[in-house]
Amino acid sequence: MKKRIIAVFTGNRAEYGLQFPILKAIDNHPQLDYRLIVSGAHLDKNFGNTLKEILNDGFHIDAEVKIDMDANSLESNVQAIGKGIISVGEALKKIQPDMMVVYADRFEGFAAVIASTQMNIPTAHIEGGDLTEGGALDDSVRHAMTKLSHLHFTTNQQASNRVLAMGEESWRVHTVGFPAIDMISEGNYATSKEVVESLNIDLNRPIVLFTQHSITTEFNLSADQIKPSIDALKELAKYKVNIIVTYPNNDAGGLSIMKELESLDALLIDGIQVHRSLGRYLYHGVLALSREGKNRVVCVGNSSSGIKETPIFGCPTVNIGSRQQGRLRGQNVIDVDYKKELIIKAVMKCTKDNEFRKTCREIDNPYYLGDAGDKIAKILAKIPLDTSLVRKRMTLKGECHDGWFQ
Numbered sequence: 001m002k003k004r005i006i007a008v009f010t011g012n013r014a015e016y017g018l019q020f021p022i023l024k025a026i027d028n029h030p031q032l033d034y035r036l037i038v039s040g041a042h043l044d045k046n047f048g049n050t051l052k053e054i055l056n057d058g059f060h061i062d063a064e065v066k067i068d069m070d071a072n073s074l075e076s077n078v079q080a081i082g083k084g085i086i087s088v089g090e091a092l093k094k095i096q097p098d099m100m101v102v103y104a105d106r107f108e109g110f111a112a113v114i115a116s117t118q119m120n121i122p123t124a125h126i127e128g129g130d131l132t133e134g135g136a137l138d139d140s141v142r143h144a145m146t147k148l149s150h151l152h153f154t155t156n157q158q159a160s161n162r163v164l165a166m167g168e169e170s171w172r173v174h175t176v177g178f179p180a181i182d183m184i185s186e187g188n189y190a191t192s193k194e195v196v197e198s199l200n201i202d203l204n205r206p207i208v209l210f211t212q213h214s215i216t217t218e219f220n221l222s223a224d225q226i227k228p229s230i231d232a233l234k235e236l237a238k239y240k241v242n243i244i245v246t247y248p249n250n251d252a253g254g255l256s257i258m259k260e261l262e263s264l265d266a267l268l269i270d271g272i273q274v275h276r277s278l279g280r281y282l283y284h285g286v287l288a289l290s291r292e293g294k295n296r297v298v299c300v301g302n303s304s305s306g307i308k309e310t311p312i313f314g315c316p317t318v319n320i321g322s323r324q325q326g327r328l329r330g331q332n333v334i335d336v337d338y339k340k341e342l343i344i345k346a347v348m349k350c351t352k353d354n355e356f357r358k359t360c361r362e363i364d365n366p367y368y369l370g371d372a373g374d375k376i377a378k379i380l381a382k383i384p385l386d387t388s389l390v391r392k393r394m395t396l397k398g399e400c401h402d403g404w405f406q
Helices: 013-028 049-056 074-095 107-118 138-148 159-164 180-185 190-198 218-236 254-266 280-291 338-350 354-363 372-382
Strands: 004-010 034-038 064-065 099-103 123-126 151-154 173-175 208-211 242-246 272-275 298-303 317-320 333-336
Touching: 004 013, 004 074, 004 107, 004 190, 004 372, 013 034, 013 049, 013 099, 013 123, 013 180, 013 280, 013 372, 034 049, 034 074, 034 107, 034 372, 064 074, 074 107, 074 218, 099 107, 099 372, 107 123, 107 138, 107 180, 123 138, 123 372, 151 159, 151 372, 159 317, 173 372, 180 280, 180 372, 190 280, 208 218, 208 280, 218 242, 218 254, 242 254, 254 272, 280 298, 280 354, 298 338, 317 338, 333 338, 338 354
Parallel strands: 004 034, 004 099, 034 064, 099 123, 123 151, 151 173, 208 242, 208 298, 242 272, 298 317, 317 333
Antiparallel strands: none
16 A cells, blocks of 8 residues: 655654654554655754754654744744745655644744645644734744644644634644654653753753743843843842753844853853754753752743643743734643743742642643554554545634624
8 A cells, every 4th residue: 555645844843742653653554654844943053953862862854844943023923924835835746745743823823824734735734723812923834834734733622623613624623742752752852961061951940941932923032031030030040040041933033042142152151052053852851950949940931841841741831922922721831021030930940849839740731642653653544535625614603693694
């Protein structure tokens, strides 16, 4: 039997970490074969050149799509999307896949889903229906990708309900859970020994894992928004806290944050280390230290990983600002504004309040269903590839009564 060719698009480090279980499941399925299209920050040395991580994981790369992005203006987003559509279209023409898989809400993925759907390639979108109402363009991009795509794999039932509310046919919508949980459940992350050796940290001291991204609708405020966080990190370092900082995404405003982080790094403050990227394996290894009650780890910033990935590790999160507003979250999350004092107070609670830390280790994970990668692969293998898949119908048509739509 001829295998179905599934094109999988990845445009940045965090996205790839979430797609890893899906790629693995497709690779292991007897009726499927993947073609990996790599783009965006993966190919940019300023953001860690994470292409190496993909190759080290044993995956082959079938197309490299260069999308230049200076991470400093919205105009560059527009140019990147336009060039991305053309370049991804050229890659798809060569690969000739049976289906395409895209993830979440990034501008690179938006370009990819436009290209694939305009080429009549059945397209599956993962993580549609989520909400982030705090000012990022992610919501608009994510919902647009949903309406373009032909299959929807959501992380939770609330998200599925929203996709259905957009008028998508129910047979297209599948609640599979959060794919990253698969590899975390398998223990696919660095051991405490590997973390200590790689980062040279003292486990007797509290650990802050920090990532703060720009908010694209207010990217011009990125430098102002990161400064209270940096001031808080400097103060926490005085209390012998291990502080591990990673670079932001390559969104508009990201360059301003990077410059502030470079200045922080240049101060050579004891206990503070700045990395372009830790990579999925090491990043999750740091979070996993929380599973041992004696280790005091806290995830700080405004990354979605602080909301979606920390619950399974029992790790508390200090979520700064509005970027993750509206996203489903567990009881391990403390929300604070862009104020140094509030950030420090929340971090101190996460590292010193044993009852709160115990609660974080015992809470239910709102994103955990299990085996998301295998569920997705099975559906990709079985779904009929006929005209009904690419011919979308709107379930909410409206009715006309006396000249008015009711």
